Amino acid sequence: MSIFLSKLLPLFFYPLGLSILLILIALVIFLGRNKRSRNANSVTSQATFKLFTKKKIIATLLGTALTVLCLGSNEFLSQLLVRSLEWQYLPKGNLPQVEAIVVLGGGTRPRLYPRPWYEVNEAGDRILYGSLLHKQGHAPLLVVTGGRAEWYGEGGNPESEDMAAIAEFVGVPSQAIIQESQSLNTRENAVNTKQILSKRGINQILLVTSALHMPRSMEIFRKVGFECIAAPTDFLAVQNENNKGWASILDLLPSAEALKNTTNAIKEYIGLFIYQMVGWA
Numbered sequence: 097m098s099i100f101l102s103k104l105l106p107l108f109f110y111p112l113g114l115s116i117l118l119i120l121i122a123l124v125i126f127l128g129r130n131k132r133s134r135n136a137n138s139v140t141s142q143a144t145f146k147l148f149t150k151k152k153i154i155a156t157l158l159g160t161a162l163t164v165l166c167l168g169s170n171e172f173l174s175q176l177l178v179r180s181l182e183w184q185y186l187p188k189g190n191l192p193q194v195e196a197i198v199v200l201g202g203g204t205r206p207r208l209y210p211r212p213w214y215e216v217n218e219a220g221d222r223i224l225y226g227s228l229l230h231k232q233g234h235a236p237l238l239v240v241t242g243g244r245a246e247w248y249g250e251g252g253n254p255e256s257e258d259m260a261a262i263a264e265f266v267g268v269p270s271q272a273i274i275q276e277s278q279s280l281n282t283r284e285n286a287v288n289t290k291q292i293l294s295k296r297g298i299n300q301i302l303l304v305t306s307a308l309h310m311p312r313s314m315e316i317f318r319k320v321g322f323e324c325i326a327a328p329t330d331f332l333a334v335q336n337e338n339n340k341g342w343a344s345i346l347d348l349l350p351s352a353e354a355l356k357n358t359t360n361a362i363k364e365y366i367g368l369f370i371y372q373m374v375g376w377a
Contacts, residue, residue, distance in 0.1 A: 106366050110359045111168025115161040122157035125150055165355075171347035174354035177361040179333040182307035185314065185326035194325065195298040196274075197235045199226035200285055200305040200313060201242020203330075204259060206252030214258040218330065219306050223259045225329040226304040227266045234302055238268055239293070241276040241285045254278075282313055282367075283376050286320045299323050306330035308360055312368045315377035332357055 107113035167173055203219035205211065216223070223240065230238045240263065242255035254277035264270055276292055279285045293299070300323045305313050307328035317324045347354075371377035 106363060109366060110362055111164050111355060112359065115165045118157045118161040118164070122154045122161075125154055125157075166350060168358045169350040169352070169355040171349075171351050171354040174351075174358045174361075175333050175347075178308060178357050181311055181361055181364055182328070182331055182333050185307070185310045185328050187328070191229065191234055191302060191327055192325065193233065194235050194300045194302050196237040196239055196293060196300075197226050197229050197302045197304060197327070198239045198241065198289055198317075198324075199223055199259060200282065200303075200309070201240070201255040201259065201279075202306070202309070204255055204262070206244065206255075206258065208252050214261050216262070220262075221330040222304055222306060223262050224266065225327070227263045227268050229302060229304065229327060230263075230268050230272065231266075236272060237274055237298070238263060238272055239274045239276060239289055239301075241279055241289055243278050243280055245280050282309075282316050283371065285313075286317045286322070289317075290320045290322065301325070302327045304329060308332060308364055312364055312371065312377065315368065316371060319375075319377055 108117055199222050201222075203216055203222040205215040205217060207214050226238060226240075229235070240256045240259035242259070244252060244254055254275070256275040256277040260270075260273050260275055263273055274292060276285070276288045279288050293301070299321070301317075303310075303313060303317055303322075303324045304327045307330060310326050310328045314324060314326055368377060
């Protein structure tokens with residue numbers, strides 16, 4: 097239930113979900129006003145004032161919804177918000193050798209019909225980069241984490257199995273891969289991985305996840321006792337984005353991609369706040 101609520105409640109704080117909520121409230125007020133207007137026999141000054149007030153409320157709700165959508169889908173503002181998270185753990189020189197590389201899930205799709213094999217989404221960079229770090233000799237073990245919630249329509253095998261198969265495909269030996277297949281969120285990733293690696297006397301890790309997700313992940317893994325070094329990948333905000341010239345004008349136009357990135361950044365800030373409130377970060 098807690099995982100269900102964690103996915104449902106933040107929708108009211110995301111640009112799209114908040115805008116839809118405001119529009120629905122405006123629609124309810126509008127329909128209610130029309131129904132009462134049909135039942136009224138005369139229009140008094142008090143009724144006129146109430147009508148004017150409700151029109152202002154409806155206009156305010158619709159204007160707020162439009163503003164939220166415009167700001168959330170603005171590429172310039174989206175990049176600022178994303179960069180505020182992603183650039184907290186920029187790589188500084190070469191990564192050191194550690195005891196294990198831990199790759200967080202969220203970058204693959206299950207092998208369900210008609211997919212011919214395991215598939216990666218944009219965050220699939222996580223397992224590819226983690227595999228690369230292993231092949232470069234940064235650690236003898238590669239830990240892949242993540243289960244799947246059947247009630248959420250994900251079904252199929254645990255995500256750790258997807259990641260292990262992809263890692264083997266790109267050349268990581270199967271004996272070097274450890275699967276943590278029970279976790280459904282970042283907190284469970286950290287707790288379950290800690291239990292697995294503690295039995296091997298391992299505490300120092302390279303943590304691989306999307307750059308946007310790294311600040312929250314680092315706080316959580318440190319909280320459970322890991323000595324972790326950030327190895328971010330899947331960057332959305334990169335340096336040459338600042339040198340577009342005249343093309344920068346296009347960033348002022350609404351963009352579905354910008355809206356998605358803004359939403360994901362807000363999700364990370366909300367998640368970090370909640371995890372800090374409950375003592376998980």
